Amino acid sequence: MAHPTMEDVARAAGVSRALVSLVMNDSTNVSEERRRRVLEAAAQLGYRRNAVARQLASRRTRTIGVLLNDLHNPFFAEVYDGLQAAAHALGLRPLLTTASRRSEGDIDAIEVMLEHRVDGMVLVSPRLPPAKIVAASDIVPVVVIGSVVKSRQVDSVTNDEHEGTRLVVRHLVDLGHQSITHIHGGAGAGALARWRGYEAAMRGNHLVPDVIPGDFTESAGAEAARLLLKRKNRPTAIFGANDMVAVGALDVLESAGLRVPDDVSLVGYDNNFLARMHHISLTSVDQSIDQMGRAAIELLEERIITRRQTSELRLVTPTLVARRSTGPASVLS
Amino acid sequence: MAHPTMEDVARAAGVSRALVSLVMNDSTNVSEERRRRVLEAAAQLGYRRNAVARQLASRRTRTIGVLLNDLHNPFFAEVYDGLQAAAHALGLRPLLTTASRRSEGDIDAIEVMLEHRVDGMVLVSPRLPPAKIVAASDIVPVVVIGSVVKSRQVDSVTNDEHEGTRLVVRHLVDLGHQSITHIHGGAGAGALARWRGYEAAMRGNHLVPDVIPGDFTESAGAEAARLLLKRKNRPTAIFGANDMVAVGALDVLESAGLRVPDDVSLVGYDNNFLARMHHISLTSVDQSIDQMGRAAIELLEERIITRRQTSELRLVTPTLVARRSTGPASVLS
DNA sequence: CGGCGTGTCTAGAGCGCTCCAAGCCCCAGT
DNA sequence: ACTGGGGCTTGGAGCGCTCTAGACACGCCG
Numbered sequence: 001m002a003h004p005t006m007e008d009v010a011r012a013a014g015v016s017r018a019l020v021s022l023v024m025n026d027s028t029n030v031s032e033e034r035r036r037r038v039l040e041a042a043a044q045l046g047y048r049r050n051a052v053a054r055q056l057a058s059r060r061t062r063t064i065g066v067l068l069n070d071l072h073n074p075f076f077a078e079v080y081d082g083l084q085a086a087a088h089a090l091g092l093r094p095l096l097t098t099a100s101r102r103s104e105g106d107i108d109a110i111e112v113m114l115e116h117r118v119d120g121m122v123l124v125s126p127r128l129p130p131a132k133i134v135a136a137s138d139i140v141p142v143v144v145i146g147s148v149v150k151s152r153q154v155d156s157v158t159n160d161e162h163e164g165t166r167l168v169v170r171h172l173v174d175l176g177h178q179s180i181t182h183i184h185g186g187a188g189a190g191a192l193a194r195w196r197g198y199e200a201a202m203r204g205n206h207l208v209p210d211v212i213p214g215d216f217t218e219s220a221g222a223e224a225a226r227l228l229l230k231r232k233n234r235p236t237a238i239f240g241a242n243d244m245v246a247v248g249a250l251d252v253l254e255s256a257g258l259r260v261p262d263d264v265s266l267v268g269y270d271n272n273f274l275a276r277m278h279h280i281s282l283t284s285v286d287q288s289i290d291q292m293g294r295a296a297i298e299l300l301e302e303r304i305i306t307r308r309q310t311s312e313l314r315l316v317t318p319t320l321v322a323r324r325s326t327g328p329a330s331v332l333s
Numbered sequence: 334m335a336h337p338t339m340e341d342v343a344r345a346a347g348v349s350r351a352l353v354s355l356v357m358n359d360s361t362n363v364s365e366e367r368r369r370r371v372l373e374a375a376a377q378l379g380y381r382r383n384a385v386a387r388q389l390a391s392r393r394t395r396t397i398g399v400l401l402n403d404l405h406n407p408f409f410a411e412v413y414d415g416l417q418a419a420a421h422a423l424g425l426r427p428l429l430t431t432a433s434r435r436s437e438g439d440i441d442a443i444e445v446m447l448e449h450r451v452d453g454m455v456l457v458s459p460r461l462p463p464a465k466i467v468a469a470s471d472i473v474p475v476v477v478i479g480s481v482v483k484s485r486q487v488d489s490v491t492n493d494e495h496e497g498t499r500l501v502v503r504h505l506v507d508l509g510h511q512s513i514t515h516i517h518g519g520a521g522a523g524a525l526a527r528w529r530g531y532e533a534a535m536r537g538n539h540l541v542p543d544v545i546p547g548d549f550t551e552s553a554g555a556e557a558a559r560l561l562l563k564r565k566n567r568p569t570a571i572f573g574a575n576d577m578v579a580v581g582a583l584d585v586l587e588s589a590g591l592r593v594p595d596d597v598s599l600v601g602y603d604n605n606f607l608a609r610m611h612h613i614s615l616t617s618v619d620q621s622i623d624q625m626g627r628a629a630i631e632l633l634e635e636r637i638i639t640r641r642q643t644s645e646l647r648l649v650t651p652t653l654v655a656r657r658s659t660g661p662a663s664v665l666s
Numbered sequence: 667c668g669g670c671g672t673g674t675c676t677a678g679a680g681c682g683c684t685c686c687a688a689g690c691c692c693c694a695g696t
Numbered sequence: 697a698c699t700g701g702g703g704c705t706t707g708g709a710g711c712g713c714t715c716t717a718g719a720c721a722c723g724c725c726g
Contacts, residue, residue, distance in 0.1 A: 002472075003450075003472075003682095005681090005682055005683085006682065006683065007682080007683095015705080015706090016705065016706045016707075017682090017683085017706090017707095018684085018685085018705075018706060018707075018708095019704085019705060019706075021683070021684065021685085022704095022705085024683095025684090029703065029704060029705090030704075030705090031703085031704065031705095034704085034705085048444070048447055048448055049448050049682095049683090050389075050448065050450060050681090050682055050683070051445075051448040051449045051450065052385060052388045052389045052394065052449065052450055052681090052682080052683090053389055053681070053682035053683040053684090053711090054682080054683055054684075055385045055683090055711095056383075056385045056386055056389050056681090056682080056683070056684090056711050056712070056713085057682075057683040057684040057685080057710080057711055058683080058684055058685085058711085059684090059711065061385065071404065071410040071413055071414070072407065072410050072411075072414075072606065074405065074407075077404040077405050077410070078405075080404055080431075081404070081405075084431065093445070095428070096429040098413075098417065111381070112384075112426070114381055115381055115382050115383065115384040116384045116385065117336075117383060117384070117385055139335075218606075218610075247610065247612065250611075250612060251610065251611035251612055252611075254611065254612065255611060273405070273551075274607075277551075277580065277584060278583075278584035278585075278587065278588060279580070279583060279584055279587065279612055279613055280612055336712095338711090338712055338713085339712065339713065340712075340713095348675080348676090349675065349676045349677075350676085350677095350712090350713085351675075351676055351677075351678095351714085351715085352674085352675060352676075354713070354714065354715085355674095355675085357713095358714090362673065362674060362675085363674075363675085364673085364674065364675090367674085367675085382712095382713085383711090383712055383713070385711090385712080385713090386681090386711070386712035386713040386714090387712080387713055387714075388681095388713090389681050389682070389683085389711085389712080389713070389714090390680080390681055390712075390713040390714040390715080391681085391713080391714055391715085392681065392714090
């Protein structure tokens, strides 16, 4: 038999289908004797629960839709790890959907999740109009990681970007840097907050902000570095919107014969495993990413259970990890 | 209404539920007039198909279970990309499951997929006893990526490791290297084949193989490099079982003051984005990973449709990408 | 004028499970 | 002896859809 059903197990064990269901769900109100008989019959037949039927009948899928938009970015893999672990502990299963580059992809992905009747969704750095997110949250609890959506229906988990950028600027200033250029993260989630944080921190130190547009990719970082190289007055330090950007910049800077950190200091953000590699050894901001995943699941579960109607924002406090890509400001660059 | 059903749409449009189903599935046998009415009613009510119910009723899930065991390894992300794209084109959806470190995790993961009644499964570098894989293939078509399972029920997609390792050794020999050490990949998929290929290629060049145990991680590479540093006779070239291993080794070698490739040449395998980074610039073997994902889905779809009973092996031909981590052999090391 | 496609549409029987409501049995309480 | 609970078990009504048969109208053919 391709897939024996509860009916088959019930027949083999000489009990009713309902009893088999009780056994499969570890109900306490089943006599030891029957439980044994049912389990034996099930093992014998090679019975395996049908998750699809269970979901339909119980009107719950115990599934959390997770939207990631780029698996290649180690950031997402780490978030997923945290999510996965936390979800598993609660008996929930993540349903991963990855969007294609286009922003439309994200919308499709949300639609797919809703068709699968997920019990909740976690959107990681979504590139979506907030209205779409709020619309989704009418249907099912939604938690956003990496950016903040202003709606009482949507919870958010973010890194405390203000604090993170403050740490970066402080670190550089302490090393004697005065001209610090920020490579912006474009539409990437958190990019705006990092930019603002950077500006605030610079002004707080009576320094003039200098920003180059970009996005969260290595190539954007490389591009930005090329721009900087053309300038007559180069900054003594560069702060990339994330590690990918910083690494991209690093590449170009070194190719051009500049030494890091002797000629220019470089800071990233995320402290992903690239930054940690000895070869790159990038000073970066650690966001405790898996904590973010964990927090997201907690918020979700809470909403699923309590139907809370006010939004909550969890700020995860970052720390600066100083490595070999930063050093004292060079006298002239 | 939380989730309107076809019944609701049918009532609103004044037609039968069956007709709504036909419209939703783009049947051609529906008059324009009715189709319009149904679609309008659906839009009006905010109807959204229930994937769970569809799956149950149609006895197909159009879902492919994908088992990855480590999202952090960029290799898996790339495989997933290929899979995802190919699956999407065929109207299939990948259902990602990631196993925990323990090999048990992989078994659980297969069980979960089967409970979800996936139409097929793709196991990427599974760390599972072949018997388990064959058992799963009794139930649903299975394709394995990265290793070969000997069973007429299981198809495999692998990189042509023999060719890949041959290319590596050839490249190094051409550069004048005679002592080339291989850091083994342990239980990692393909590791064995790479080791064998390496041995064969070395002997083919009348050289003596030298192998250090390890696994597919950065830390294993670092460990192996530390071992090598302690030796009196160091090799002039090191060939890591994959890029992670090579990068781990690179780290340690450079920390120890050795220059790559001046003092020692280094080769990886996978050509993942680490290898491509300017900073690392690792000579590596490109496996056209996304092609592997694509091939896996093709094989799966074919089996699902034709119920083919013989196994097929797709070999993806690798190419060597020479970068700055390899150079002429140093006179003495 | 009856028969027969043809193109549309519908009724109804599942898919495999969950979740009541209700039944049965047995023992304690009066 | 009768009643009243538990504890255990069962029947049956869904969950929201698909899919097979067949109904129905319409026009065409011989």
